[in-house]
Amino acid sequence: MKKLKLFSLVVIVILNCICKNTYAQNLVLNPSFEDYDTCILTQIGYGYPIINNWVNPTQGTPDYFNFCSSNPNCRPVANVFGSQTPKFGNGFSGISVFSLNQSGTNPSSEYIQGKMNNKLVKDSIYCVKFYLSLADNRKLSIDRVGICFTNTQAISNTFFFPFTSNIESELNYFFTDTVGWMLCQGIYRAKGGEQFITLGNFNSFSNTNSVLSGTPIGDFRDSISYYYIDDVSVEMLPSYIASLDLGSDSILCDTIGFTKILSVPQVYDSVRWNTGATTFNITVSTIGTYSIIAYYGECAVKDTVAFSLFNSGIQLAPISDTAVCKANTPVRFSVANGFDTYLWSNGDTSSYTDISQPGIYFVQAGNQCFSYADTFTVTIFEMPPPPLTADTALCEGAPEPLATAVGENLQWYANTSDTSLLPNTPTIKTNTLNEQYFFVSQTINGCKSAKATFTTRINALPQMDLGSSIRACEGKFIELAATKNLVASYLWSNGDTTDAIMVSADGTFSCTVTNACGSAEDAVEIVFVDCSNCLYVPNVFSPNNDGSNDFFQVYSNCPLVSFRLKIFNRWGEKVFEATNENNRWDGYYKGILQEAGIYIYTLSLTNELGQTSNAKGSITLVR
Known part of the structure; x- marks a missing residue:
């Protein structure tokens, strides 16, 4: 597995100013900040055109130190931040990269931005280096310093640099050295066209780790991280240097007889394995992870290879029929x-x-x-068919049977939903006239069929009621209608089989109705009368509660469709009125028994043939 580290910085502490021989051209213009227009005399923002090919890309205030300055605070030694000898030449830059007094999601760093004499070539590998040293009078050290490459000069009118780093130092490695210079170097694969390099802390306050270095001063200087920067370099590596490869990771079935020779070409100045070996070849016989750092000048490339024992973690179980x-x-x-x-x-x-x-x-x-x-x-x-069912009919009040169907392992339901499963075979209720529905499925070989419908109709017992005896006027036809029954047959005493007959003569008539639930019979007597002379009006009554002739009533032996009787006293005052022939007068008016004497009545009636009669007469109330 290829594991070339292309996007992290390697930190090497340099305690002196000796430089190793370079192996390629440094593309950074004015890499050690030696070329300037005018020697710096006072601390000013790093946008002032003093150092050639370097600018301040934000509103921060990076610093420049050079021995040419007569201002002590602008000289490398004994300045306001401390003392340091330049890594190379007479000058270096300085930037504040972090403060505990700041917060927020944007980086809180100053930056410096330089130019390269050529654009980077796409997919080429470059060794990127710079040196930094923690200022003596700023005690806070951090672990997040990085480099950003851009195709064009990136300038911001705020304190925030609008790009993220391409290469960054390793997490939790703190730059604490205040005596010597620390070499930060990393490998970068170019995207193509990059010509500007920016240095600083590209992480937010919350993503930057810091520690206090040395003896605290006891004031604001303990909360600020400030670094000197010198000797910035970007060099293209030969392809044979950048292509360090220990091979792919391997998984071993077992370790019996395992041995492996790991080797790298002898094109590097030196190598260092994580086993401690410094040879270009090592032989390994145990599983594990092996890594190498190969040095080419001040550049270092890394690779790692791992050998592990196969651990299937497979829990096998046979597949069941x-x-x-x-x-x-x-x-x-x-x-x-x-x-x-x-x-x-x-x-x-x-x-x-x-x-x-x-x-x-x-x-x-x-x-x-x-x-x-x-x-x-x-x-x-295959799915079984639904059970066989047959619609049934039961008589009202009959014994209540269980629903029936033909099938295996029957299951009954109140409706078509599976959630309506009934615990037992349903009982058919016969106390109510209705149609009852149940649904049933069968299960064969564990497969449940679709549901069949079971329907039962509860039929009424036959009923027959022809009513009480009937009086009718001669010449009128009477319809005798049997009680309606569903699915029934009728037989009248005159032999008729319809559900109604017409009668015009006296007699007793009967009808028998029959259905699947049995038979019922009833009879009625019909009398026809002469409706032309059917009234009897008494002329005297004695309301004395002796049980004899205590009421006055008009009697009729023929059917009437209207009736009105009025009774008046001798002063013409109405003391009684009736609209039904069965109403009778008890001799009282307004709760008072009336005087003995003669009373006048008027009578108006109409019989069922439409014949109207009016009568007027007198009655005698005897006390």
Whole structure:
């Protein structure tokens, strides 16, 4: 596995000013800040055109120190931040990269930005270096210093630099040296076209780690991180230097006889393995991770290779023969993950397969250390048909039977939903005239059918009521109608079989009604009378509560459709009125028994033939 470190900085502490020989051209213009227009005399913002090819890209205030200055605070030694000898030449830059008094999501750093004499070539590998030293009088050190490459000069009118780093120092490695210079170097694969390099802390306050270095001063200087920067370099590496490769990681089935020679070309100045070896070749016989740092001048490239013992972690279990209902297909069968290859007899090559047809199947799986094979049978049952049911009819009040159906392992439901499953076979209730519905399924080989409908109709017992005796006027036709019954037959005493007959003569008439639940019979007597002379009006009554002739009433032996009787005293005052022939006068008016004497009545009536009669007369009240 290729693990060339392209986006991190390696930190090497340099305690002196000796430089190793360079192996390629440094593309950074004025890399040690030696070229200037005018010697610095006072501390000013780093945008002033003093140092050639370097600018201040934000509103921060980076500093420049040079021995040419007559101002002590602008000289490398004994300035306001401390003392340091330039790594090279007479000058260096300084930037504040962090403060505990700041917060927020944007970086709180000053930056310096330089120019390169050529644009970087796409996919070429470059060694990127610079030196930094923690200022004596600023006790806070950090672990986040980086470099950003841009194609054009990036200038911000705020304190925030609008780009992130391309290379950054390793997390939790703190730059604490105040005596010597620390070399930060990393490997960068160019995107193509980059010509400007910016240095600083590109992380927010919350993503920057800091520690107090040395003896605290006891004031604001303990909360600020300030570094001197010198000798910035960007050099293209030869391809044979950048292509350090220990090979791919390996997984071993076992360690019996394991031995491996790890080697790198002898094109580097020196190498250092994580085993402590410094030779270009080492022999390993135990599993583990092996890494190498190869030095080419002041540039270092890294690679790592790992040898591990195969740990399948595979929990294997045989695939069981399976029988399922067709409605539940397809059925998924699977083999544990962890194999490199899978092959099912139906052609699937993943760790699982979905099967919809019956048959005998097999699966093979394997990896570099193990193989697995299994055979299993799939049986698929067809779905059974719904149970057989027959609609039934029961009589009202009959014994209440259980619902019936023909099938296996029946299950009854109150409706078509599975959630309405009944605990037992339902009982048909016969106390109410209605239609009752139940639903039933059967289960065969574990497969449940669709539901069939069971319907029962509760029929009424036959009923017959022709009413009480009937009086009618001669010449009128009377309709005798039997009680309506569903699905019934009728037989009248005159032989008629309809549900109603017409009668015009005296007699007793009967009808028998029959249905599936039995028979019922009733009879009625009909009398026809002469409606032309059917009234009797008494002329005297004695309301003395002796039980004899205590009421006055008009009697009629023919059917009437209207009736009105009025009685008046001798002063013409109405003392009684009736609209029904069955009403009678008890001799009282307004709660007072009336005087004995003669009373006048008027009578108006109409019989069922439409004939109207009016009468007037007198009655005598005797006390």
